[in-house]
Amino acid sequence: MTDWREIYETDCALPPGRRLDDLVAELAAALGDPDPEVRDGYPYAVLAAWIRRGVIDGERCLALGDLMAERFTDPRIEARTFAPLVLEMIVSQGSLRPEWLDAFAAWYRSEADLRGCDDTLGWLHAVAHGADLLATCGVRPDIDPEPLLVLAAERLLTPTDYLFAQREDDRLAKAVARILTRTDLTAERSTAWLSPIGAAFAALERGPMPVWVSNTARTLRALYLLADLGVSAERGGHPVPLAHGDAVKARVAEVLRPVLP
Incomplete structure (x- = not known):
């Protein structure tokens, strides 16, 4: 051994x-x-x-x-x-x-198992660990970023009973923000992936907020902040602006409107 x-x-x-x-x-x-x-x-x-x-x-x-x-x-x-x-x-x-x-x-x-940490198994963190790979793939110039942005939306829209408790929302928002720093993205391509989330939020009925909605809303609020301030690859690093930060902020705000108090 x-x-x-x-x-x-x-x-x-x-x-x-x-x-x-x-x-x-x-x-x-x-x-x-x-x-x-x-x-x-x-x-x-x-x-x-x-x-x-x-x-x-x-x-x-x-x-x-x-x-x-x-x-x-x-x-x-x-x-x-x-x-x-x-x-x-x-x-x-x-x-x-x-x-x-x-x-x-x-x-x-x-x-389906999105637990952040288990008492026996320790860190699992499917959403956060996947987000790290999503970001690294998404900033490579030889990879089309749009399918990865769509994948982020699909992850958020998948129903779950697990409420993000270990900063999964921040990690996924950071991954998306890093992808959105790519200068080959147009404003339209930077925001199109949000449309399914917008449609899902608009169709919500009155009542308690489903867990996936809370997770998604928190992720998008974190993304709004990064679109405003920029995002760094490493903690404490120099923030890089999103290629179309203003367009992303405007679309995120529009998508979030149905779930804001």
């Missing part, structure tokens, strides 16, 4: 006498482990460092990405929700297959 803490404390240096392929396989297994100390602990940190530094590159990165794409249909929620985090690491370094996006989209729009 590899001591990942020891590796982490040696600046994530490769341990002598170990095959990299064996270590990568062990890390891949750890990132789906039900023990949160394993899944979200030292193995996660080591994997992130090795991908970022190019220790895991080329065919190894592609194979790892293929495995994570397969995990979107894994019966274990902890495996499904950590797959986008690993894919985000890989895509950030340049590797991407179209089928990874297809697998991600199918999972993200339909995942």
Whole structure:
């Protein structure tokens, strides 16, 4: 059994006498482990460092990405929700297959278990983890941003009994805002994805607010703020303006009107 803490404390240096392929396989297994100390602990940190530094590159990165794409249909929620985090690491370094996006989209729009954190399994965070991958894919110039904006809307419109409690609304709003910084987007393309949400809000009947409506309204309010102030990729970073921030704000305000007091 590899001591990942020891590796982490040696600046994530490769341990002598170990095959990299064996270590990568062990890390891949750890990132789906039900023990949160394993899944979200030292193995996660080591994997992130090795991908970022190019220790895991080329065919190894592609194979790892293929495995994570397969995990979107894994019966274990902890495996499904950590797959986008690993894919985000890989895509950030340049590797991407179209089928990874297809697998991600199918999972993200339909995942039913949206719990932020579980007492036994630890962090799950399907919406937030998926949002991180959504943003990283959405700022790549070789990817059409509109289907990803539509995917964000589909995620919000999917009925759920889980009320966002762990800043999922902020994470998803930030992902959408980052996509909307793309200068190749027109004002119309920056706002068209909001139309299904507007139609759904307009059709609401009087009575208690459904959970999905609360989640969606809070996400859009956060997006309005980012459209006004700009969005940074990293916490504390320099905010970048949205390509059509005023148009986004106007459309978000219009969409939100039916659910405002």
